[in-house]
Amino acid sequence: xxxxxxxxxxxxxxxxxxxxxxxxxxxxxxxxxxxxxxxxxxxxxxxxxxxxxxxxxxxxxxxxxxxxxxxxxxxxxxxxxxxxxxxxxxxxxxxxxxxxxxxxxxxxxxxxxxxxxxxxxxxxxxxxxxxxxxxxxxxxxxxxxxxxxxxxxxxxxxxxxxxxxxxxxxxxxxxxxxxxxxxxxxxxxxxxxxxxxxxxxxxxxxx
Amino acid sequence: xxxxxxxxxxxxxxxxxxxxxxxxxxxxxxxxxxxxxxxxxxxxxxxxxxxxxxxxxxxxxxxxxxxxxxxxxxxxxxxxxxxxxxxxxxxxxxxxxxxxxxxxxxxxxxxxxxxxxxxxxxxxxxxxxxxxxxxxxxxxxxxxxxxxxxxxxxxxxxxxxxxxxxxxxxxxxxxxxxxxxxxxxxxxxxxxxxxxxxxxxxxxxxx
DNA sequence: ACGGGCCCTAAGCGCTTGCTCAGGTTCGGG
DNA sequence: CCCGAACCTGAGCAAGCGCTTAGGGCCCGT
Numbered sequence: 001x002x003x004x005x006x007x008x009x010x011x012x013x014x015x016x017x018x019x020x021x022x023x024x025x026x027x028x029x030x031x032x033x034x035x036x037x038x039x040x041x042x043x044x045x046x047x048x049x050x051x052x053x054x055x056x057x058x059x060x061x062x063x064x065x066x067x068x069x070x071x072x073x074x075x076x077x078x079x080x081x082x083x084x085x086x087x088x089x090x091x092x093x094x095x096x097x098x099x100x101x102x103x104x105x106x107x108x109x110x111x112x113x114x115x116x117x118x119x120x121x122x123x124x125x126x127x128x129x130x131x132x133x134x135x136x137x138x139x140x141x142x143x144x145x146x147x148x149x150x151x152x153x154x155x156x157x158x159x160x161x162x163x164x165x166x167x168x169x170x171x172x173x174x175x176x177x178x179x180x181x182x183x184x185x186x187x188x189x190x191x192x193x194x195x196x197x198x199x200x201x202x203x204x205x206x207x
Numbered sequence: 208x209x210x211x212x213x214x215x216x217x218x219x220x221x222x223x224x225x226x227x228x229x230x231x232x233x234x235x236x237x238x239x240x241x242x243x244x245x246x247x248x249x250x251x252x253x254x255x256x257x258x259x260x261x262x263x264x265x266x267x268x269x270x271x272x273x274x275x276x277x278x279x280x281x282x283x284x285x286x287x288x289x290x291x292x293x294x295x296x297x298x299x300x301x302x303x304x305x306x307x308x309x310x311x312x313x314x315x316x317x318x319x320x321x322x323x324x325x326x327x328x329x330x331x332x333x334x335x336x337x338x339x340x341x342x343x344x345x346x347x348x349x350x351x352x353x354x355x356x357x358x359x360x361x362x363x364x365x366x367x368x369x370x371x372x373x374x375x376x377x378x379x380x381x382x383x384x385x386x387x388x389x390x391x392x393x394x395x396x397x398x399x400x401x402x403x404x405x406x407x408x409x410x411x412x413x414x
Numbered sequence: 415a416c417g418g419g420c421c422c423t424a425a426g427c428g429c430t431t432g433c434t435c436a437g438g439t440t441c442g443g444g
Numbered sequence: 445c446c447c448g449a450a451c452c453t454g455a456g457c458a459a460g461c462g463c464t465t466a467g468g469g470c471c472c473g474t
Contacts, residue, residue, distance in 0.1 A: 019421090037246055044462095055465090056421075057463090171385075172375060178378075194371045194375070201411070249431065251430090259453085262434075262452075262453060265434075270433085417472100419472085420471085430459105433458095434456085435456090435457100437452105437454090443446105444446090444447090
């Protein structure tokens with residue numbers, strides 16, 4: 001009865017992308033964007049990875065930017081879902097903060113290809129699309145800030161600067177997407193555990 | 208008699224880039240790369256910002272990639288210098304770690320335009336150039352790891368996973384370049400102070 | 415049997431890219 | 445007064461870019 005059961009939306013990564021061909025293209029785009037970056041990726045490369053001709057892409061997506069937006073939108077939705085699930089999981093503020101960091105970090109490590117695109121190609125999006133995504137990120141910030149604030153009020157935490165510490169916690173988690181390597185020596189679970197511990201130390205009341 | 212006096216190599220940012228025109232181009236490139244990213248920046252844009260024709264760029268640099276390499280090399284050298292100065296500053300491990308984080312973070316905040324290019328456009332570099340830069344980053348890692356290791360041995364710190372914590376500390380500092388905004392409410396000094404405190408909490412021995 | 419909608423491709427359009435090159439300007443030394 | 449070196453520009457090349465278009469197979473209900 002953990003907070004994240006099977007509804008974490010990550011068991012079948014891109015199942016909701018409905019025409020199978022559109023999904024293949026999207027997965028190919030995630031790989032390509034994560035590997036080379038949005039601007040260095042060509043539509044020919046994406047289509048090639050999906051085993052199609054360049055023109056096929058434009059049957060399912062209007063532009064290359066729309067592809068990035070779809071990836072970014074779904075990715076942020078899932079990351080936020082994971083965070084909120086942990087935050088609403090009950091228990092002390094420390095337990096909820098630890099679980100939030102643990103699962104958020106695990107998501108960024110496990111799906112670091114997606115996360116890299118989602119977190120680091122943000123300003124390749126157009127004006128409106130970016131604004132939409134930024135709103136989702138503010139909600140992530142609010143979730144973490146709320147837990148820390150509650151912990152402070154309950155006397156569990158000692159945090160002189162709540163917004164600053166919130167920023168640092170999220171920054172720490174997000175940056176996992178940059179350095180995490182699947183071939184590396186740490187599993188996503190191990191990193192999640194390590195980071196949950198480090199974050200608890202950052203906010204712990206001195207005894 | 209602080210560790211970082213005026214020799215921090217940042218008082219006159221790009222003074223060592225010798226022909227004045229070459230420096231103008233390099234500064235323009237830093238701005239453009241930081242704003243749009245390496246791949247989204249055109250040589251015409253760089254030359255335009257420097258008030259020259261596109262062809263002028265190729266008198267001073269062989270390729271666009273060489274420009275990025277020069278920026279990356281100088282930036283990493285300076286960041287590493289700042290770190291090492293703090294590490295060799297004397298005092299307890301806690302004092303040295305705090306000073307290292309403080310000045311490293313301050314550098315990333317103050318010069319966040321440069322830092323963004325230096326830290327996030329790494330894999331736009333060619334094979335050899337990237338290898339050279341990666342070596343500099345390993346030295347940064349070694350500096351932080353050494354301080355933490357010494358603190359543990361001296362009984363000042365309680366750190367179950369030294370390499371993992373080192374990674375987290377550096378990740379935290381580096382990511383400042385991504386979110387720091389000059390128009391924001393925090394000064395580089397404030398962020399450095401906040402982060403030094405947070406990092407000390409992460410490694411502090413429980414009492 | 416067959417017509418229409420759905421997917422897909424081959425070919426290519428218009429444009430921008432990184433980069434080149436012949437030629438012009440500036441300037442200190444003989 | 446002229447020369448050569450240092451620096452820069454206008455014009456443009458080949459290649460690659462995002463994206464479009466005309467059309468061909470395939471599968472469905474009727």
